[in-house]
Amino acid sequence: MKALKVLLLLAMGATVVAAFLWPEPAQGFLGESSRIVFFHVPCAWTAALAFIVAAVYSLMFLVRGNPWHDDLAAAAVRVGLVFAVLALVTGSLFAKIMWGAYWNWDPRESSFLLLLFLYGAYLFLRAAIDDPSRRGRIAAAYALFAAVLMPFLFFVAPRVTQSLHPQTVINTQGKILMDTPTKTVFFAGLACFTGLFVWLFSLDARSARLDRVRASGI
Amino acid sequence: MRVELEAADLSKSYAGRRVFAGLALSASEGLVAVAGPNGSGKTTFLKILAGLLRPDSGSVRVRRGGADLSGDARRQAIGWAGPDLSFYEDLTAEENLDFFRRAAGRRADPAAVGRSLAEVGLADAARLHVGAFSTGMKQRLRIAFATLFDAPILLLDEPMNGLDAAGREMVSEVVAARRREGAVVLASNDPRDLSGADAVVEIAPARARLTRGTP
Amino acid sequence: MTAAEARASFFRRSLAVCGKDAAQELRRRIAVASVLFFAAASLTLVSFAIGPFGLPPEARERVCSALLWVLLFFSAATGLPRAFVREEESGTALALRLVAPATAVLAGKTLFNFVLFAAIAAVTAPAFALLLGWRIGSIGAFAAVLALGGLGLSIVSTFLSALVARASQKSVLFVVISFPLLAPLLLPAIAATVSASSGEIPWTALRVLVAYDGAAACGAYLLAGAAWEE
Numbered sequence: 001m002k003a004l005k006v007l008l009l010l011a012m013g014a015t016v017v018a019a020f021l022w023p024e025p026a027q028g029f030l031g032e033s034s035r036i037v038f039f040h041v042p043c044a045w046t047a048a049l050a051f052i053v054a055a056v057y058s059l060m061f062l063v064r065g066n067p068w069h070d071d072l073a074a075a076a077v078r079v080g081l082v083f084a085v086l087a088l089v090t091g092s093l094f095a096k097i098m099w100g101a102y103w104n105w106d107p108r109e110s111s112f113l114l115l116l117f118l119y120g121a122y123l124f125l126r127a128a129i130d131d132p133s134r135r136g137r138i139a140a141a142y143a144l145f146a147a148v149l150m151p152f153l154f155f156v157a158p159r160v161t162q163s164l165h166p167q168t169v170i171n172t173q174g175k176i177l178m179d180t181p182t183k184t185v186f187f188a189g190l191a192c193f194t195g196l197f198v199w200l201f202s203l204d205a206r207s208a209r210l211d212r213v214r215a216s217g218i
Numbered sequence: 219m220r221v222e223l224e225a226a227d228l229s230k231s232y233a234g235r236r237v238f239a240g241l242a243l244s245a246s247e248g249l250v251a252v253a254g255p256n257g258s259g260k261t262t263f264l265k266i267l268a269g270l271l272r273p274d275s276g277s278v279r280v281r282r283g284g285a286d287l288s289g290d291a292r293r294q295a296i297g298w299a300g301p302d303l304s305f306y307e308d309l310t311a312e313e314n315l316d317f318f319r320r321a322a323g324r325r326a327d328p329a330a331v332g333r334s335l336a337e338v339g340l341a342d343a344a345r346l347h348v349g350a351f352s353t354g355m356k357q358r359l360r361i362a363f364a365t366l367f368d369a370p371i372l373l374l375d376e377p378m379n380g381l382d383a384a385g386r387e388m389v390s391e392v393v394a395a396r397r398r399e400g401a402v403v404l405a406s407n408d409p410r411d412l413s414g415a416d417a418v419v420e421i422a423p424a425r426a427r428l429t430r431g432t433p
Numbered sequence: 434m435t436a437a438e439a440r441a442s443f444f445r446r447s448l449a450v451c452g453k454d455a456a457q458e459l460r461r462r463i464a465v466a467s468v469l470f471f472a473a474a475s476l477t478l479v480s481f482a483i484g485p486f487g488l489p490p491e492a493r494e495r496v497c498s499a500l501l502w503v504l505l506f507f508s509a510a511t512g513l514p515r516a517f518v519r520e521e522e523s524g525t526a527l528a529l530r531l532v533a534p535a536t537a538v539l540a541g542k543t544l545f546n547f548v549l550f551a552a553i554a555a556v557t558a559p560a561f562a563l564l565l566g567w568r569i570g571s572i573g574a575f576a577a578v579l580a581l582g583g584l585g586l587s588i589v590s591t592f593l594s595a596l597v598a599r600a601s602q603k604s605v606l607f608v609v610i611s612f613p614l615l616a617p618l619l620l621p622a623i624a625a626t627v628s629a630s631s632g633e634i635p636w637t638a639l640r641v642l643v644a645y646d647g648a649a650a651c652g653a654y655l656l657a658g659a660a661w662e663e
Contacts, residue, residue: 141656
């Protein structure tokens with residue numbers, strides 16, 4: 001286990017350094033600002049991944065009743081919240097540089113903002129229920145209900161908001177033409193951030209399990 | 219075919235405090251008394267048996283002829299009445315019971331509702347709003363609710379609460395009649411209520427023993 | 434019991450729950466009164482601030498559409514959660530759990546909430562249009578948007594109110610957990626209202642609303658047990 005963490009640390013370090021030194025800045029972006037894609041996209045990816053993880057464990061908890069699955073679902077949301085905030089912050093910084101404003105109501109921005117609200121709402125719901133067994137089931141019901149409505153959040157609402165607000169966004173993923181250095185660092189970053197998510201998520205879940213066991217007085 | 223209620227290895231904690239552990243019960247006919255001091259978890263135990271609460275561990279099974287009952291069949295095999303049971307105060311006693319019948323999927327049957335109310339001595343108060351009921355009347359209505367579907371397993375939590383002598387006699391009659399056809403699980407602080415039981419479950423803190431025979 | 438009988442029984446039981454809620458509401462009229470008062474207060478404020486001439490004509494459609502749905506969302510948040518919260522607070526939820534499955538209770542209360550919403554919208558929307566000098570191009574499309582949007586609002590609000598009924602901070606909690614899930618409904622609803630207001634029929638947005646309502650109904654049905662039973 002420890003070896004993997006060391007490996008992650010080295011890989012992450014290498015990726016961060018490489019992100020600034022190796023690939024050339026992309027065309028069509030101001031100055032060095034395109035480098036943000038190496039940090040912004042992985043954060044967004046892990047924030048979205050967190051939701052899938054939480055939904056899967058919520059379903060397992062409802063079906064099997066194993067409290068450990070509930071710990072895992074909650075941990076996924078907590079860590080996902082952090083990455084969602086990071087995604088929004090990095091995205092806003094980029095927006096400021098490119099278009100002069102931190103927030104533009106771009107459909108993708110808005111979807112992530114709603115995802116952030118969703119994570120916050122899930123945690124608020126958990127905090128508002130005292131009985132641990134009930135808390136898990138109700139939180140799981142909310143997570144799964146949200147999962148059913150997720151496609152509307154990510155794919156539909158953005159397309160509709162376009163008719164309300166002027167379109168200001170250019171495709172920020174920049175995946176169209178990635179040269180080898182960019183591609184390498186990008187996917188390395190994706191892998192490292194996913195690894196970071198898995199590590200933080202398992203830490204949080206194990207800590208939550210300890211809290212739960214201690215609180216139940218066993 | 220008799221309906222059997224079987225609970226095994228039940229445990230429950232609230233806010234870090236273990237209420238009970240290792241509770242078991244098996245009932246298909248006769249009177250099972252549940253005894254224990256205040257706060258020992260009798261109400262929690264009966265609610266778990268009724269399916270109103272989830273135990274932290276263990277299981278509750280309702281069986282007929284060896285097959286587990288679930289859904290509506292299970293719901294209607296068990297009648298429960300406890301101090302927490304409340305009714306719709308804006309509706310009359312009749313309307314309350316009629317609603318519960320229809321919510322249970324039964325056809326409206328004013329005669330059956332009338333009989334239930336008469337059995338508990340509320341025939342005169344059928345058209346009265348429950349909000350105007352006295353404590354004793356509400357308790358009688360609870361008994362009527364528990365026996366609404368003639369469930370073979372009857373769970374009564376402190377059924378004599380707030381009742382006068384006539385009310386207590388009414389409950390004794392109901393218990394006597396039902397224990398012949400099925401099982402009655404009765405929880406009470408008052409040892410008089412538990413006399414004549416076929417079996418006793420005693421809930422002491424974090425322990426429980428089931429003993430056969432009259433206490 | 435055959436499948437058809439089970440379906441019929443499900444509908445009868447849901448109707449019984451809906452009818453009981455309606456009977457209670459007709460006797461006390463608390464939910465309707467509180468929501469109508471909220472709507473009246475909001476309308477007064479908006480009308481006073483903006484009035485029929487306060488908006489330039491080109492902005493009127495969009496602002497009015499958005500404001501109307503904001504009003505409806507908060508009216509719903511005020512009145513719809515009572516369906517489940519009241520059962521828990523008055524202690525009648527125990528009896529209900531013992532006799533009816535979560536799906537029938539949820540369906541019955543959703544139906545009641547939808548009727549409540551329809552009543553509120555039927556009063557609020559015309560008053561809103563009148564007070565703000567808002568001319569609706571296609572009344573039919575407008576009504577369709579209100580109906581479909583209201584249905585989705587009712588389904589989601591009723592389901593979520595089952596979740597918060599046994600929690601603390603209920604009213605704040607309800608708004609917090611409902612907003613992220615209702616935003617994907619409200620945004621198309623607002624866009625569709627804008628179109629209806631200018632006389633077009635917003636086919637795409639209406640399809641989105643139908644799809645949302647369908648997904649929400651399926652989700653609520655499948656998760657009813659986890660939301661309401663112990």
